[in-house]
Amino acid sequence: MLTTTTQAIVTFLFKPKTGNSHELIASIVYLPDKGVSEYLKSIRRPFVRDILSKQFGCLNTNSVRIMHETTPIPRAVLETDDKDLILICDGTYARYQKTTNNEERTLSGQKRVPSFV
Structure with missing residues (x-):
């Protein structure tokens, strides 16, 4: 136990x-x-x-740190310079306060987990 x-x-x-x-x-x-x-x-x-x-x-961070930690893939996809700030926000793990009804309505077939609307 x-x-x-x-x-x-x-x-x-x-x-x-x-x-x-x-x-x-x-x-x-x-x-x-x-x-x-x-x-x-x-x-x-x-x-x-x-x-x-x-x-x-x-x-708790600054733009210089974010720019330094940006990987080459988003830079290439978005065609940006090294001096441009790229910030990608993902709600994959933000699932705490969702109702079952909402989860059923917004089920993502791609991830097989509930997605936000």
Whole structure:
């Protein structure tokens, strides 16, 4: 049986990676269905406060760093110079607060995972 801390961390990492329902995740990490929601809430708050706000986002980098880390492929596809800033935003892992109805309506046949409208 998994420990509470391990269950919480596995749940938090597993949800955005798979997009699975809370019921399925609960069965995998041995939790009641409502336990998944509680774990996600309990991990999300400190993650946003302590990690996300300090390590990610536009306020934690600068354009020079982004330009330096841009790979040659987007530069070639978009036909840009080295001095141009390229920023590609992808919502692949942003699946936390989607309803089942919305997931069914927006299922991407390409990725076989729910997509945003």
